[in-house]
Amino acid sequence: xxxxxxxxxxxxxxxxxxxxxxxxxxxxxxxxxxxxxxxxxxxxxxxxxxxxxxxxxxxxxxxxxxxxxxxxxxxxxxxxxxxxxxxxxxxxxxxxxxxxxxxxxxxxxxxxxxxxxxxxxxxxxxxxxxxxxxxxxxxxxxxxxxxxxxxxxxxxxxxxxxxxxxxxxxxxxxxxxxxxxxxxxxxxxxxxxxxxxxxxxxxxxxxxxxxxxxxxxxxxxxxxxxxxxxxxxxxxxxxxxxxxxxxxxxxxxxxxxxxxxxxxxxxxxxxxxxxxxxxxxxxxxxxxxxxxxxxxxxxxxxxxxxxxxxxxxxxxxxxxxxxxxxxxxxxxxxxxxxxxxxxxxxxxxxxxxxxxxxxxxxxxxxxxxxxxxxxxxxx
Numbered sequence: 001x002x003x004x005x006x007x008x009x010x011x012x013x014x015x016x017x018x019x020x021x022x023x024x025x026x027x028x029x030x031x032x033x034x035x036x037x038x039x040x041x042x043x044x045x046x047x048x049x050x051x052x053x054x055x056x057x058x059x060x061x062x063x064x065x066x067x068x069x070x071x072x073x074x075x076x077x078x079x080x081x082x083x084x085x086x087x088x089x090x091x092x093x094x095x096x097x098x099x100x101x102x103x104x105x106x107x108x109x110x111x112x113x114x115x116x117x118x119x120x121x122x123x124x125x126x127x128x129x130x131x132x133x134x135x136x137x138x139x140x141x142x143x144x145x146x147x148x149x150x151x152x153x154x155x156x157x158x159x160x161x162x163x164x165x166x167x168x169x170x171x172x173x174x175x176x177x178x179x180x181x182x183x184x185x186x187x188x189x190x191x192x193x194x195x196x197x198x199x200x201x202x203x204x205x206x207x208x209x210x211x212x213x214x215x216x217x218x219x220x221x222x223x224x225x226x227x228x229x230x231x232x233x234x235x236x237x238x239x240x241x242x243x244x245x246x247x248x249x250x251x252x253x254x255x256x257x258x259x260x261x262x263x264x265x266x267x268x269x270x271x272x273x274x275x276x277x278x279x280x281x282x283x284x285x286x287x288x289x290x291x292x293x294x295x296x297x298x299x300x301x302x303x304x305x306x307x308x309x310x311x312x313x314x315x316x317x318x319x320x321x322x323x324x325x326x327x328x329x330x331x332x333x334x335x336x337x338x339x340x341x342x343x344x345x346x347x348x349x350x351x352x353x354x355x356x357x358x359x360x361x362x363x364x365x366x367x368x369x370x371x372x373x374x375x376x377x378x379x
Contacts, residue, residue, distance in 0.1 A: 003052050003299075006279045007063045010112035013038075013280070014070040017108050021077035021101070024087030028097050031074075031104025038276060039314040045276040052283070052299040060299055064282075067116045068131050071138055074108060075222055075234065082226035082233075098229075102237045109139045109241035111313075114248060115282040119298050121145040137214035139241035143207055147185040153294050157258035157268055163246075167255040167335065168358025170323045175246040186211065251316045252287060255335045256308075257343070257350040264291050266307040267342035270334075273303050274312045281313065308338050336363050 017031025054060040078101065081087075088097050113135055120132035121144070129145065136144045147162060155161040162181035165174050190201055190208040199205035218238065223231020251270070258268050272278075272285035283298040284290060288307045310316055311330065319325040339351045340363065352364045 003054065004060055007060070007282065009279050010116065010282070011063050011066055011070060013112060014067065014074055014108055017104050018070070018074050018077045020104065021074070021081045024081050024084070026088065026097060026100075028081065028086065029100030029104060031108050032100055035107050035314075038280065039318075042274060042276045042312040042314045045274040045312065047273055047305070048275040048278055049273060049303045049305045051302050054299045057297065057299065064116055064119060065131065067112065068135060071108075071113060071135060074105070075138075075218060078105065078234070079222040079226035079230055082222075082230035098233065102233050102240070105234070105237035106241045106244060109237065110244045110248065111280050112282065113138055114245055115280070115284050117144070118148075118284055119282050121148065122294055124295075133210075134214065137218060138238065139245050140215050140238040141182070141242055141245065142211045142214040143186055144182075144245075146189050146207075147182045149294075150189075151185055153291065155260070156291065157253055157256045158260050160260065161253075163249040163253070165250045165254045166358070167331075167354045167360060169250075169254075171247050171250050171320045171326075174250050175243040178246040178249060179242065247317065247320060250320060251310070251313075254331055255354070256338065257347050257354060259346050259350070264288070266304055267338065269307070270310040271304065271307050272310050272313050272316070273305060277313050278303075285313065308334065308342060310334065332360065339364055340367055 013031070013034045016034050020027040020030025020033075023030075081101075086094060086097055086101075088094055117132045117135035120128040120135070123129060123132075132145060133142045136142050152161050152163045155164075157164060159166065162178050162185060165171075165178075186208070190206055193199065193206050194201055194203075197205060202209050204210070215238065219231040219235040222234040253269060256268060256270070258264075266288050269287040269291055271287050272281070274285075277285040283301045286301040286303045288304055289296065289301040316330060319330050335351075339348060339355075343351055348364055352362065355362060355364070
């Protein structure tokens with residue numbers, strides 16, 4: 001029963017955000033507050049290597065689809081609160097509350113909305129795929145499934161993947177570069193569809209029309225009821241959430257390398273196997289099994305504790321925005337271990353060149369020199 005109930009933690013997070021907007025005043029920061037509560041819980045969350053097994057998969061899917069209604073309710077509650085008045089006096093207090101409200105929308109858009117949208121975009125039925133597009137519109141990327149399914153899953157761990165962050169890259173330029181490259185891929189796909197169907201780029205028969213329509217519909221609906229400021233804050237939250245999505249992508253394959261076209265192996269993704277990471281991430285943190293078979297449902301993914309591991313998502317996310325901490329304490333130690341313990345000969349050559357370009361130490365060269373010096377010399 002616990003396996004069925006654990007994912008309602010994602011629903012609870014959004015419900016806290018809704019309740020905060022309904023209550024008004026400083027409670028409008030409640031959704032953002034779940035970040036700090038869960039960050040503390042993550043530090044004591046145990047490792048969780050147990051596979052999920054559901055006897056009734058449809059029952060396990062209930063919180064997935066419930067989330068769509070909760071996201072609409074979240075933005076509806078925000079619009080209502082903005083219409084009714086935010087409930088604090090003084091310009092400084094109002095500014096802080098509104099910033100916190102935007103923070104609540106951004107955080108709940110990143111987690112749990114992104115993992116749930118990701119799960120649904122991998123489903124084969126039209127309803128799940130359509131709902132995923134609506135969920136993705138909340139972070140201004142309604143057709144994220146196109147570059148994700150047809151580029152990322154083919155070219156991950158290589159420079160051909162827009163979602164890949166090479167060694168030495170910091171999160172700030174990556175978020176912009178990743179966004180730009182994914183937009184370029186979306187435009188290229190729209191042009192291909194135009195050439196095949198004859199429908200113009202901005203025709204309703206081309207998905208580019210619906211990309212923009214869904215993006216605009218959310219702040220427009222909020223603004224029509226909550227006022228111009230509510231609409232503008234919603235649009236701002238969408239855009240910021242889009243960049244936070246790219247920050248999450250930054251973490252998942254950072255610095256790993258793979259020979260283009262080679263088969264997926266256990267060491268080709270980072271994994272976060274804490275109980276809380278797996279729950280609020282809807283098992284996407286059981287990452288390598290997802291890349292081995294992208295058609296597996298979230299409950300079918302098998303954790304691999306022998307695959308490369310990262311600290312919990314909160315540690316990674318916070319340190320990524322402080323590059324010296326990210327490089328010194330997270331990325332470089334784990335990539336050194338990955339190079340020396342996991343990489344095959346071809347991957348070591350790619351990794352050594354990547355380290356050189358990043359200006360990082362040549363630990364592979366040092367290891368090779370140590371091996372040579374330790375080899376007995378013929379007399």
